[in-house]
Amino acid sequence: MDIDSIRSQFPIFSKKINGKPLIYLDSSNSSQKPLSVINTLDYFYKNEFSNIGRSIHSLAVNATNKFEETRISVKNFINANSKDEIIFTKNATESINLVASTFGQKNIKAGDEILITELEHHSNYVPWHYLRETKGAIIKFAPINDDGDIIIEKLKELVTSKTKIIAVTHLSNVTGTVVPIKEIVEIARKKNIPVLVDGCQSAPHLKIDVKDLDCDFYAISGHKVYGPTGVGILYAKKKWLEELPPYIGGGGMISEVKKNKITYAPLPEKYEAGTMPTAEVVAFNESIKFMQSIGFKNIIEHEKELTNYALEKLKKINSVSIVGNPKNKAGVISFTIKGIHPHDISTIVDEDGVAIRAGHHCCQILHEKLNLTATARASIGIYNTKEDIDTLCNAIENCRKVFNLK
Amino acid sequence: MDLKELYQDIILEHGKNPRNFGKCEKFTHKAKGYNPLCGDQVQVYLKLNKEKKVEDLTFEGSGCAISIASTSIMTELVKGKSIEVSKKIVIDFLEMIKNTSEMHSNHLDEDQKIKIMSLSGVKQYPMRVKCATLAWHTLTSAIDEKKEEVNTEVIE
Numbered sequence: 176m177d178i179d180s181i182r183s184q185f186p187i188f189s190k191k192i193n194g195k196p197l198i199y200l201d202s203s204n205s206s207q208k209p210l211s212v213i214n215t216l217d218y219f220y221k222n223e224f225s226n227i228g229r230s231i232h233s234l235a236v237n238a239t240n241k242f243e244e245t246r247i248s249v250k251n252f253i254n255a256n257s258k259d260e261i262i263f264t265k266n267a268t269e270s271i272n273l274v275a276s277t278f279g280q281k282n283i284k285a286g287d288e289i290l291i292t293e294l295e296h297h298s299n300y301v302p303w304h305y306l307r308e309t310k311g312a313i314i315k316f317a318p319i320n321d322d323g324d325i326i327i328e329k330l331k332e333l334v335t336s337k338t339k340i341i342a343v344t345h346l347s348n349v350t351g352t353v354v355p356i357k358e359i360v361e362i363a364r365k366k367n368i369p370v371l372v373d374g375c376q377s378a379p380h381l382k383i384d385v386k387d388l389d390c391d392f393y394a395i396s397g398h399k400v401y402g403p404t405g406v407g408i409l410y411a412k413k414k415w416l417e418e419l420p421p422y423i424g425g426g427g428m429i430s431e432v433k434k435n436k437i438t439y440a441p442l443p444e445k446y447e448a449g450t451m452p453t454a455e456v457v458a459f460n461e462s463i464k465f466m467q468s469i470g471f472k473n474i475i476e477h478e479k480e481l482t483n484y485a486l487e488k489l490k491k492i493n494s495v496s497i498v499g500n501p502k503n504k505a506g507v508i509s510f511t512i513k514g515i516h517p518h519d520i521s522t523i524v525d526e527d528g529v530a531i532r533a534g535h536h537c538c539q540i541l542h543e544k545l546n547l548t549a550t551a552r553a554s555i556g557i558y559n560t561k562e563d564i565d566t567l568c569n570a571i572e573n574c575r576k577v578f579n580l581k
Numbered sequence: 582m583d584l585k586e587l588y589q590d591i592i593l594e595h596g597k598n599p600r601n602f603g604k605c606e607k608f609t610h611k612a613k614g615y616n617p618l619c620g621d622q623v624q625v626y627l628k629l630n631k632e633k634k635v636e637d638l639t640f641e642g643s644g645c646a647i648s649i650a651s652t653s654i655m656t657e658l659v660k661g662k663s664i665e666v667s668k669k670i671v672i673d674f675l676e677m678i679k680n681t682s683e684m685h686s687n688h689l690d691e692d693q694k695i696k697i698m699s700l701s702g703v704k705q706y707p708m709r710v711k712c713a714t715l716a717w718h719t720l721t722s723a724i725d726e727k728k729e730e731v732n733t734e735v736i737e
Contacts, residue, residue: 516645
C-alpha cells in the first residue's frame with residue numbers, strides 16, 4: 176500500500192493548521208474526503224444536476240441512473256442480497272431512527288424489551304428511548320467489563336421472551352472495541368429476535384458482509400467512509416422493509432394518492448420521501464471506489480499496525496492511561512492524562528496542528544460506567560502515518576510541559 | 582497566540598488547587614450548571630447573610646483547568662460583596678471574556694482585576710469560552726433562585 180499516494184488524494188493535507196501541517200486524528204468523528212469525491216460533487220452540479228426519479232428529460236434520466244449506480248455499489252460493498260435492501264438516509268442516526276420508529280410502531284407495546292449495550296453511542300439509545308416514552312417499552316443495557324468488551328454471557332441472560340429487538344454497535348467509538356456481532360446474532364436467532372447493528376464506526380475499517388453477519392438491520396454514515404455529509408445507508412432484510420410501515424411521508428414514496436386512500440411505492444422508494452441528497456449519493460460512489468481501490472486487507476493491516484504503534488508509544492508517556500483494553504481493538508484510542516482535562520489536551524495539541532476530540536463522544540452511559548466525565552480521543556483513518564502518531568505523542572509531551580507535570 | 586498566555590501559571594495553580602471547593606455550611610442558595618458538549622458540571626453554593634451579602638461561596642464539580650480556575654477565582658472575588666454588586670461583576674466578567682479582554686469594573690480593586698484578566702486569553706479560543714463562563718452563569722442563577730439547571734447550550 177502506497178501511503179503517500181493515498182495521502183496525495185486528500186487536498187486537506189496540504190493545508191496548515193496554526194502554521195503546522197494538519198495531523199488529523201478525528202476520523203471517528205468524520206473522515207476527510209478524497210479529491211475524487213470532491214470533484215464528483217463539483218462535476219455533477221456543473222454538468223449533470225437534476226432531480227431524480229420524477230422527470231423524464233435526459234438530465235433526469237442520467238442523474239437517476241447515477242444515483243442508482245451508487246445503490247448497487249453499496250449493495251456490493253456490504254454484500255446485500257438485493258439493491259432494494261439499501262435505503263438512502265441522511266446518516267446512520269437517521270437510519271437507526273427509521274428502524275426504531277417503524278419497528279416500534281408495528282412491533283413494540285408496553286412492557287416489551289429493547290436490548291442495547293453500555294457501549295452504545297447516543298444515536299443507538301435515544302431513538303429507542305422514544306419508544307420507552309411513547310410506548311412504555313423497557314430498555315435493557317448489556318454490561319461491559321473493564322476492558323470495554325460486552326459480557327456476552329450477561330447479554331444472553333438479559334434476553335427474555337419480551338425482548339423484541341437487540342441493537343448493538345459493531346465498533347465502539349470510545350474504546351475501539353470490535354463487537355462479535357455473529358455471536359450476538361446467534362443468540363438472537365435462537366429466540367427469533369431481530370438485530371440492528373450500528374455500523375457507523377465499523378464501515379470505514381472492517382469488511383462488512385451483512386449476509387455473513389446475518390443481522391436484520393445495518394446502519395452506516397457516508398461521511399465517516401470518506402464520503403460526503405448528508406448520505407446515510409440503512410441496510411435491512413427485505414422482509415422487514417416490506418413488512419414495516421413507511422417512515423417519512425411525501426413525494427417519491429407513494430404509488431397512488433387519492434382523497435380516501437394512499438398506496439406506497441415499492442422498495443426502496445417507499446423509504447425515500449422528498450428530494451434526496453442527489454449529488455452526495457452520486458459522489459458517495461467514489462468513496463466506495465476509493466476504499467475498494469485500496470482493499471480491506473490493506474486497510475485493516477495498515478490501521479492495525481498504526482493502532483499498535485500508537486498504543487505502545489502512548490503507554491510509554493507518563494500519566495497517560497488508555498481507556499479500555501478490548502480483545503479486538505480498532506484504531507479508536509481514547510485516553511486520559513492524570514492532571515490534565517481532555518479539553519485542555521485538545522486545545523494544546525491543536526496548537527501543533529493535531530486534531531483530536533475531547534469530551535464524552537456522545538457516550539455518556541459508557542463514560543459513567545468507566546467513571547470518567549470526559550476523555551481525549553485519537554482516531555485513525557487510512558491516511559494516517561506513524562509520523563502522525565509521533566507528532567501526537569510530542570504534542571502530548573508538550574501538554575505535560577504546559578501543565579508543569581513531572 | 583502563545584499557549585502560555587492561555588494557560589498562565591495562576592490558571593494552572595487555581596486549576597490544580599481550587600479555592601473554596603466543597604459544599605459550604607448552611608448555604609442559602611445553590612444552583613447547578615452543565616455543559617452538555619463536554620459533560621462538565623458545576624454546583625455553586627451560596628450563603629447570604631441578612632444584609633444580602635455573600636458570606637460564603639463555594640463550588641463542587643469537574644472540568645478543565647480553565648473552568649475550574651475561572652470558578653475558583655470567581656469565588657474569591659465575589660465573597661463579601663452584595664448580591665447587586667455580585668451580579669454586576671458577573672456582567673463585567675462576561676463582557677471581558679467575550680468582547681473587551683479588559684476587566685472594567687468599579688467593584689474590584691486593581692489586584693483583583695489583574696487576577697481575573699488572567700482568563701482573558703480564553704477569548705481567542707471560542708470553543709473554550711463556555712468553559713470559563715459556566716460557573717458565572719450558575720452564580721447568577723443561584724442568586725436569582727432559578728430552579729432549572731444552567732445549560733451552556735441554552736444561555737446566550
